[in-house]
Amino acid sequence: MAGVTLRDVVKRYGTVEAVRGISLDIPDKQFVALVGPSGCGKSTMLRMIAGLEEITEGEICLGGEVINDVAPKDRDIAMVFQNYALYPHMSVFENMSFGLRMRRIPASEIRKRVEDAAAILDITELLGRRPRQLSGGQRQRAAMGRAIVRNPQVFLFDEPLSNLDAKLRVQMRTEIKRLHQKIRTTTIYVTHDQVEAMTLADCVVVMNGGLIEQFGPPQDLYHAPRTRFVAGFIGSPAMNFLDCRLEQRATGLSLSLAGGLCFAVPVSRSERYRPWVGKPILFGLRPEHITDVRDHAREDRAEFTVTMDVVESSGMETMVYFMIGEAEVCGRVETSRAVEPGQSMQLQANLGHMHLIDPATNLVI
Amino acid sequence: MSPSGKRSASFARLKLRSRGWLGSLLLAALAFGFVVPILWMLTTSFQAGDRMYELSTVWIPSAWHFENYSNALSRSPFSQYFLNSGIVAIAVMVSNVVFCTIAGYGLAKFRFPGDRYVLLVILATLMLPLEVTLVPTFLVIHGFGWLNTYQGLAGPFLIDAFGVFLMRQSMLSIPADYIEAARMDGAGELRILLQIIVPQCLPALAVLAVFSFRDNWDQFLWPLTVVSQDEFRTFPLGLVRFAEDYGSPPTEQLAIAVLATIPTVLLFVVLQRAVNRGFGLSGLK
Ligand SMILES: Nc1ncnc2c1ncn2[C@@H]1O[C@H](COP(=O)(O)OP(=O)(O)OP(=O)(O)O)[C@@H](O)[C@H]1O
Ligand SMILES: [Mg+2]
Numbered sequence: 001m002a003g004v005t006l007r008d009v010v011k012r013y014g015t016v017e018a019v020r021g022i023s024l025d026i027p028d029k030q031f032v033a034l035v036g037p038s039g040c041g042k043s044t045m046l047r048m049i050a051g052l053e054e055i056t057e058g059e060i061c062l063g064g065e066v067i068n069d070v071a072p073k074d075r076d077i078a079m080v081f082q083n084y085a086l087y088p089h090m091s092v093f094e095n096m097s098f099g100l101r102m103r104r105i106p107a108s109e110i111r112k113r114v115e116d117a118a119a120i121l122d123i124t125e126l127l128g129r130r131p132r133q134l135s136g137g138q139r140q141r142a143a144m145g146r147a148i149v150r151n152p153q154v155f156l157f158d159e160p161l162s163n164l165d166a167k168l169r170v171q172m173r174t175e176i177k178r179l180h181q182k183i184r185t186t187t188i189y190v191t192h193d194q195v196e197a198m199t200l201a202d203c204v205v206v207m208n209g210g211l212i213e214q215f216g217p218p219q220d221l222y223h224a225p226r227t228r229f230v231a232g233f234i235g236s237p238a239m240n241f242l243d244c245r246l247e248q249r250a251t252g253l254s255l256s257l258a259g260g261l262c263f264a265v266p267v268s269r270s271e272r273y274r275p276w277v278g279k280p281i282l283f284g285l286r287p288e289h290i291t292d293v294r295d296h297a298r299e300d301r302a303e304f305t306v307t308m309d310v311v312e313s314s315g316m317e318t319m320v321y322f323m324i325g326e327a328e329v330c331g332r333v334e335t336s337r338a339v340e341p342g343q344s345m346q347l348q349a350n351l352g353h354m355h356l357i358d359p360a361t362n363l364v365i
Numbered sequence: 366m367s368p369s370g371k372r373s374a375s376f377a378r379l380k381l382r383s384r385g386w387l388g389s390l391l392l393a394a395l396a397f398g399f400v401v402p403i404l405w406m407l408t409t410s411f412q413a414g415d416r417m418y419e420l421s422t423v424w425i426p427s428a429w430h431f432e433n434y435s436n437a438l439s440r441s442p443f444s445q446y447f448l449n450s451g452i453v454a455i456a457v458m459v460s461n462v463v464f465c466t467i468a469g470y471g472l473a474k475f476r477f478p479g480d481r482y483v484l485l486v487i488l489a490t491l492m493l494p495l496e497v498t499l500v501p502t503f504l505v506i507h508g509f510g511w512l513n514t515y516q517g518l519a520g521p522f523l524i525d526a527f528g529v530f531l532m533r534q535s536m537l538s539i540p541a542d543y544i545e546a547a548r549m550d551g552a553g554e555l556r557i558l559l560q561i562i563v564p565q566c567l568p569a570l571a572v573l574a575v576f577s578f579r580d581n582w583d584q585f586l587w588p589l590t591v592v593s594q595d596e597f598r599t600f601p602l603g604l605v606r607f608a609e610d611y612g613s614p615p616t617e618q619l620a621i622a623v624l625a626t627i628p629t630v631l632l633f634v635v636l637q638r639a640v641n642r643g644f645g646l647s648g649l650k
Binding site for chain 2: 050051052071072073074075077078079081083085087088089098099102103146150
């Protein structure tokens with residue numbers, strides 16, 4: 001097993017820059033998820049690591065050695081494709097053993113490795129079948145089996161679950177997690193589903209427009225996003241953004257929002273925000289930090305009253321939607337406290353979790 | 366389901382069935398048209414030679430003249446002619462299967478500067494009938510000193526433009542993911558072609574094999590051009606000479622014709638399953 005290092009990697013297709021200079025250090029045994037919107041260069045990145053796409057500029061290292069010019073077959077990297085790419089004319093056993101046969105591993109050893117992998121993935125009784133005769137989830141497992149029998153340095157996954165239905169996706173997600181805990185091979189996992197990324201990965205890399213916006217442990221990305229893009233991309237439902245002004249009042253700093261709303265900035269943050277006084281700024285707060293009124297006493301809570309537009313209950317919790325000025329805002333309240341649409345309700349903003357974003361740079365302050 | 370829904374569904378089924386009926390009828394008529402001459406050839410090859418023209422409308426011979434076959438074969442060295450045709454047709458078939466597969470793979474799955482023009486040039490050669498290229502091709506073969514040789518007979522047909530196109534088209538539909546997966550699995554390019562690509566385009570390959578065998582097995586004009594010695598005659602040349610030189614009865618000519626259809630039919634039967642799928646795949650004929 002080995003770590004992967006990217007240094008200023010660029011990929012151009014003619015004049016199109018798909019990847020625009022990416023540096024990333026993936027330590028050995030890590031599970032890294034690449035997320036980002038469609039077309040941001042995730043697959044391109046992965047394919048360059050696999051060796052299926054030439055690297056226009058920069059370097060990719062595997063276990064400390066530059067592999068820019070190493071052919072894919074000599075890289076010792078296995079990839080699980082989005083549509084599995086199981087060879088249709090071969091049985092599951094033949095599919096899984098193909099890579100081993102190419103490497104001239106003795107037949108008895110091949111049989112043992114395939115059977116072990118099949119046992120881990122619970123597909124032993126499917127080994128004789130053709131891919132056509134498998135369900136989506138079984139194909140997914142067979143494709144993973146083909147990757148793990150080779151015992152490679154690195155696993156690459158390109159949106160491996162996107163062809164499965166919602167329930168199976170959750171199940172396979174758990175299975176991939178379990179698999180990684182068992183064999184601990186360095187894994188790079190591309191997905192556009194941020195829940196998948198957050199639940200699976202040790203480290204999440206958020207890409208946008210061919211660049212890395214931010215990378216780090218899932219909780220860091222969630223609680224301390226560094227850019228507006230990451231703040232809005234990570235978390236579901238997405239973070240609320242509101243235009244506001246930062247003002248100096250007699251009582252301290254405060255945010256004045258549309259609709260006459262005014263929130264006092266918690267004292268602990270005053271110093272950080274002071275340089276932006278008097279400037280327009282973007283206020284961001286996640287739905288789960290806009291709740292029904294709970295702790296009155298706390299200094300960092302602000303209460304306000306709004307008229308509900310939409311109320312969506314999912315049993316455990318209720319999402320409420322309302323307008324502040326021109327912007328629609330989402331909050332999360334306890335189901336027993338929710339009111340009917342059209343009625344007004346007092347809500348509480350937990351400003352301890354707020355983010356302020358400089359609209360000029362789109363960076364979180 | 367609502368009653369009206371049920372009615373429209375059964376109506377649709379009715380329409381479908383009647384369409385199936387018409388189709389079957391049309392197919393039957395077509396099949397009849399194809400089969401009748403073959404049957405006529407078959408039965409007539411057993412008729413008495415001297416009475417053939419009177420009997421041309423009589424389907425079942427009153428007496429079966431099996432000796433038509435042995436007579437025909439003994440009058441002229443047909444076993445040599447058949448052997449020549451076989452050598453040429455098999456050589457052309459094998460060479461087409463090999464080279465059209467390789468060329469088709471290159472054109473379908475690799476990008477290189479000018480790849481589109483290469484394909485266009487290859488396709489352009491399809492527009493020229495043999496009659497147009499006959500003289501220049503003859504001059505080339507003559508230049509090689511290949512007149513009255515097997516390589517002269519087979520040479521111009523070893524790589525067929527249509528075959529290249531057929532293989533390219535059938536490979537285009539194979540997703541590149543298989544190739545990439547195989548590359549990552551550690552397979553070299555030749556192995557990818559043989560173990561991943563070829564097994565997925567067997568139908569097209571079978572069509573190519575049958576077509577190229579058939580086209581060269583009974584080819585007439587080109588052998589006529591390059592062969593003047595009897596030992597290199599292919600059977601169509603032999604058949605013509607047989608008819609002209611010996612004034613042999615047409616029933617015996619038909620006997621030869623019956624024998625001549627056997628190899629193609631055999632090849633078709635052997636490859637039939639793959640070929641039928643291939644016709645469906647490539648939308649040919
Ligand atoms: N072969 C190619 N030629 C030209 N442009 C390409 C090629 N492949 C990808 N691109 C461009 O590179 C950019 C990144 O593509 P990529 O496939 O990496 O996106 P992605 O992040 O995987 O998106 P998705 O989530 O939709 O799979 C896109 O703008 C795409 O149009
Ligand atoms: Mg992609």
